[in-house]
Amino acid sequence: MEKLKLFISLSWRNLWRNYRRTLITFSSIGIGVWAMIVLASLMEAWAMSTFNASINTLTGHAQIHAEMYLQDPNIEYRIDIPNEKQTALLNSDAVKAWSVRVRVPAVVQSERENAPLMLVGINPQAENGLSFIPDSITKGTYFNDADSPGILLGTKLAKRLRTELNKRVVILSQGPGGDIKERGFRVTGIYEVEQEDTETQYAFISLNKAQSMLKIDGDISEVSFVLHNLDELDHFLEKYKKLNTLSNIKQDIKSWSELEPFTLALLDMTSGTIALLTVIMFILIAFGLVNTLLMAVYERTREFGLLQALGMKPSYIMYMILIESTFLMGIGVIAGTLISLSTIEFFSSGLDLGALAEGSTMFGAGRIMYPEIHWLQSSIIAMFVWIMGIITSLYPAWRASREVPIETINKAY
Amino acid sequence: MIFGLAWRNSWRQPRRTILSSLAIAFTSAFLIFMPSLQYGSYISMVENTLRLFDGYAEIQQPGYRDNPEIRNSLKIPDGLINDLKNIKNIKTISQRAISFALLASNQRSFGAQIVGVQSDSEALVSTIPNNIKQGRFLLNDNSNSNEIVLGKVLAKNLKVSIGDKVTLLGNGRNGSLAADSLTVVGIFSTGISAMDRLMAEISLQRFQQTFSMNQQVHSITLSGTDISSFQNSMKSIYAIARKNNLVALDWQQLQPGLMKGILLDISTSLPLYIAMVLVVTFSLLNSILMSVLERTREFGVLLSLGMRPSNIAKMIWLETIILIILGLLIGIALGYALTEYYAHVGIHFEEAQEIFSEYGLPNAMYPQLNWFTLLIGPGIIGLSILASTIFPVMRIYKMQPVPAMKAV
Numbered sequence: 001m002e003k004l005k006l007f008i009s010l011s012w013r014n015l016w017r018n019y020r021r022t023l024i025t026f027s028s029i030g031i032g033v034w035a036m037i038v039l040a041s042l043m044e045a046w047a048m049s050t051f052n053a054s055i056n057t058l059t060g061h062a063q064i065h066a067e068m069y070l071q072d073p074n075i076e077y078r079i080d081i082p083n084e085k086q087t088a089l090l091n092s093d094a095v096k097a098w099s100v101r102v103r104v105p106a107v108v109q110s111e112r113e114n115a116p117l118m119l120v121g122i123n124p125q126a127e128n129g130l131s132f133i134p135d136s137i138t139k140g141t142y143f144n145d146a147d148s149p150g151i152l153l154g155t156k157l158a159k160r161l162r163t164e165l166n167k168r169v170v171i172l173s174q175g176p177g178g179d180i181k182e183r184g185f186r187v188t189g190i191y192e193v194e195q196e197d198t199e200t201q202y203a204f205i206s207l208n209k210a211q212s213m214l215k216i217d218g219d220i221s222e223v224s225f226v227l228h229n230l231d232e233l234d235h236f237l238e239k240y241k242k243l244n245t246l247s248n249i250k251q252d253i254k255s256w257s258e259l260e261p262f263t264l265a266l267l268d269m270t271s272g273t274i275a276l277l278t279v280i281m282f283i284l285i286a287f288g289l290v291n292t293l294l295m296a297v298y299e300r301t302r303e304f305g306l307l308q309a310l311g312m313k314p315s316y317i318m319y320m321i322l323i324e325s326t327f328l329m330g331i332g333v334i335a336g337t338l339i340s341l342s343t344i345e346f347f348s349s350g351l352d353l354g355a356l357a358e359g360s361t362m363f364g365a366g367r368i369m370y371p372e373i374h375w376l377q378s379s380i381i382a383m384f385v386w387i388m389g390i391i392t393s394l395y396p397a398w399r400a401s402r403e404v405p406i407e408t409i410n411k412a413y
Numbered sequence: 414m415i416f417g418l419a420w421r422n423s424w425r426q427p428r429r430t431i432l433s434s435l436a437i438a439f440t441s442a443f444l445i446f447m448p449s450l451q452y453g454s455y456i457s458m459v460e461n462t463l464r465l466f467d468g469y470a471e472i473q474q475p476g477y478r479d480n481p482e483i484r485n486s487l488k489i490p491d492g493l494i495n496d497l498k499n500i501k502n503i504k505t506i507s508q509r510a511i512s513f514a515l516l517a518s519n520q521r522s523f524g525a526q527i528v529g530v531q532s533d534s535e536a537l538v539s540t541i542p543n544n545i546k547q548g549r550f551l552l553n554d555n556s557n558s559n560e561i562v563l564g565k566v567l568a569k570n571l572k573v574s575i576g577d578k579v580t581l582l583g584n585g586r587n588g589s590l591a592a593d594s595l596t597v598v599g600i601f602s603t604g605i606s607a608m609d610r611l612m613a614e615i616s617l618q619r620f621q622q623t624f625s626m627n628q629q630v631h632s633i634t635l636s637g638t639d640i641s642s643f644q645n646s647m648k649s650i651y652a653i654a655r656k657n658n659l660v661a662l663d664w665q666q667l668q669p670g671l672m673k674g675i676l677l678d679i680s681t682s683l684p685l686y687i688a689m690v691l692v693v694t695f696s697l698l699n700s701i702l703m704s705v706l707e708r709t710r711e712f713g714v715l716l717s718l719g720m721r722p723s724n725i726a727k728m729i730w731l732e733t734i735i736l737i738i739l740g741l742l743i744g745i746a747l748g749y750a751l752t753e754y755y756a757h758v759g760i761h762f763e764e765a766q767e768i769f770s771e772y773g774l775p776n777a778m779y780p781q782l783n784w785f786t787l788l789i790g791p792g793i794i795g796l797s798i799l800a801s802t803i804f805p806v807m808r809i810y811k812m813q814p815v816p817a818m819k820a821v
Contacts, residue, residue, distance in 0.1 A: 018703075018706075020702065020706075021699055021702070021703055024695055024698060024699040024702065025695075025696075025699055027695050028691075028692050028695030028696045028699065031688055031691045031692055031695065032688065032692045034688070035684065035685060035687075035688030035689075035691075035692075036688075038684075039684060039685055039688075042681065043681075046681075071569075072569065072570065073570075074521065074570070105523055105524070105570065106524070107513075107515050107522075107523075107524035112482060113482050113483075113513070113584075114513050114514070114515075114524070114583065114584065115513050115524065116513060116515075116523060116524020116525060116526075116611060117524070159479075159480075160480070160481070160482075162480070162482070172515065172522075174521060174522055178519075178520050178521070180517075180522060197607070277685065280443060280689075281688070281689065281692070283439060284436065284439065284440060284689060284692045284693055284696075285692060285696075287432060287433075287435060287436035287439065287693075287696060288436060288692065288693070288695065288696025288697075288699065288700075289696075290432060291429060291432045291433060291436070291696060291699070291700050292696070292699055292700075292703075294428060294429065294432070295426075295429060295700070295703045295707075298426070299703075299707050353677065356673055356676055356677040356680060357673075358669060358670050358673040358674075360673075360674075360677055361670070
């Protein structure tokens, strides 16, 4: 213990014997760590933005359909509204929001044009907190209840159809028997989202109007829900599946990762890229670190010889150098981490991609990134660089301990 | 003599010189490889996206882009096709007509985007004819046949296969009813979900007849051998379009998100590159500064023997340049070899296939090396290290012979 104290004070003083070198090494380590943490956080923000956009676009954390519906989203494949037990589970504390929908392919016709789309019958109140719809109405009004008349169209679709608020459009869709059902709707609302694809893909009517138009009584196409805590999803789905098995109900229950493999792949790729960049950045820092430590060792060869001649064990010299490098890396890493955290904090209210936003929405993410401080990730990056740095300095430390006392004392400069 | 001194000084501490130049080499190899990879993926993303359907450029009726409705069609002016044929980089000219309509099979009906194409030239502007998974594409006779090819998902949704009949219902150009009965001859799969779900192609003549188009079309799609040489001809294409009161759209207008996506990717990777250059510059600055400071006594002797500070400075500059050149040579060789290797083998992303096909990329990336990507990264590294050498050099001018000789 005494010895450790001695090593620490020796190493600490050694660091500041050449403060210029120490400061430059700090900056190099600091910049590296700073860049890694900030970039990692931006990439996470990007991935989260894609994830949220995908969850908000009707996917939710999971969906329940009739078997076959996902392969063939047709009116034939319907399910009953959740029964008592299922409803109880969906109303439990774990669930933030859930809703039932009718979702069928349809064609919309205006006076001038027609376009194919997905017609979605929604329960307006239940969509709050579940999907983008309630918060995206830019013109007109949202539905009041599941009986509301009217249709909500996307801005881009409305433009393409050359229709506008309060005009009428006709919806054509196939009923359960294969016959075409047709009904006119007044455009009561126009919604706008960042992903233009969504705007042309979905039109919304109220649930009851959808059911009565398609003559499917109380049947629905899907149940969608989001949980408060995504980590509980697997557990929750397990419970739901068990419930279905017990009541002998066959339904297709899929989590977001199965519904949106594209988003999952993007998230995986992001974490892979972060890991790769951290390693590359570390290799760069390592070059500088080894160089600095080696120099520090060489210029002190005589000193080490003297220390050994005075009776210091070679292993102690090694410890001393290792502690020096622990300090050197540590201060650089901590400084880099602190600066990066404040950089992220600075941008956390939203980093507007501005002119580049169109590119961002093309990749399925939003226009504004919200970088967050990821404590775990930041500390992993920081600890990785720190520990790897100490391991790297084993070589210079070992070199220093190998000097032969007499030769080095006599070594001239 | 100064060069000789600098050269020998460089090898007094071989380990330091080697480590420093390896740091430069590693960074420059990385900064050659990454931009080449990005450039390669941009090119293949642009090419794949455009070749899928859009072509390299399109000529349309003014206003069609904002309102792609059936009425915004154009009558091909006399001489236009010939004028276009005379432009050097245009290899293919294909006419299309497009409308939305309802397709119905016995059991199902779905909305679809119906494209009327010239079957012989379509294969040269779009990869759809080459992506037929079942059956065949429309025959090459541009006839008035009742054949239709469908996207994979559309065919599945309609529950039709090769040989089945589908009924088309839509609105003609003059507002009349457009109805037709067609036979499915082919099913294509592009990997782009929107296309496989929505698109169907019939012959242009059939389209014009069914939709009462009166010989008109919606777009003249142009294609060439590669996008960069084709871009050089855009000026003449614009001029021809203007002369005929039409508009020409280049690839950036056809796919506005694509260029922005590329810019976004560049601007997110730039901070990383800058940070890497900074890290390597700092570590080199450190190494050079140390090599100057540890020789304080030596420089004191040189100064007192009458060597001018400017000559010592020159020596330091030369040492740095030797270090940089050494590092850059290794780095460029390494980066070149690495990039060329992967340019041939390709970097495969089996797991990310989903993402790649959605962005119109094959599931392998091929970096592309050119003079710019080969030299820009190493150049910036070299310059920034050179610039930072000013600090150690300034130390030399501050040295006084006698105190310097006494320095420890």
